[in-house]
Amino acid sequence: MSNLVTRIPGATLRHNLEEVEIGYKLMAKWATRVINESSRPTMLIGPMQGAMLVTAEMVRRIRAPKCYRMVTVSLYDASNEAGENATFDYWPITDEELEKYDFIVVDDVAESLRTFVAMRDRLAVRGAAVRLTTLVDKPTSKRVPNLRPDFISLTAGPVAWLIGEGMNDGPSFEGEAARCVPGVWEKISKKADGGLTSVSLRLYLAFWAYF
Secondary structure (H helix, E strand, O other): OHHHOOOEOOEEEEEOHHHHHHHHHHHHHHHHHHHHHOOOOEEEEEEOOOHHHHHHHHHHHOOOOOEEEEEEEEEEOOOOOEEEEEEEEEOOOOHHHHHHOEEEEEEEEEOOOHHHHHHHHHHHHHOOOEEEEEEEEOOOOOOOOOOOOOEEEEEOOOOOEEEEOOEOOOOOHHHHHHHHOOOEEEEOOOOOOOOOOHHHHHHHHHHHHOO
16 A cells, blocks of 8 residues: 555655554554553543544554543744743643543654653643653654653654654645655655645545545
């Protein structure tokens, strides 16, 4: 299947669909073990928008009782630089749930981990165990020292701009559509206009039209 989308201008295929599928299975196997070993019920937490797809893949593969919530956390200022304080724009997790559950944060890509630290601190306020699993680990120079995800499926270089499997290519429609492209694609740097070309979008649409 992954070979049907053979080219995205300006990008190379880092992990094909078969590799991504194996990655999801390994993440789910790890999470199943963690859940079964926990003395408390477990809730998966997916930060929107990027982790929606990865969280859905995890939910249907984990072979253990679980529930999930999607949250929105902002850690950027107007200049798109990481800020010091996180803003929890959508946080549907109650105080009672913080008392009851352990948590697994599910992400599409792990970079600085500063967003995860903000989520971890809020989730663990009542003593919960908080773990992180990511589809792609892409450590950057801004990564929090001495911190890494608890389970990593795939990897990418620190200067790559990743698209596909929940990762976008800018705020335009074409850029947001890139979240739905199968496989993990990478660029050396993000395009100045911030989006997939129309040719790329047609390739993406053609992939799904085939099925």
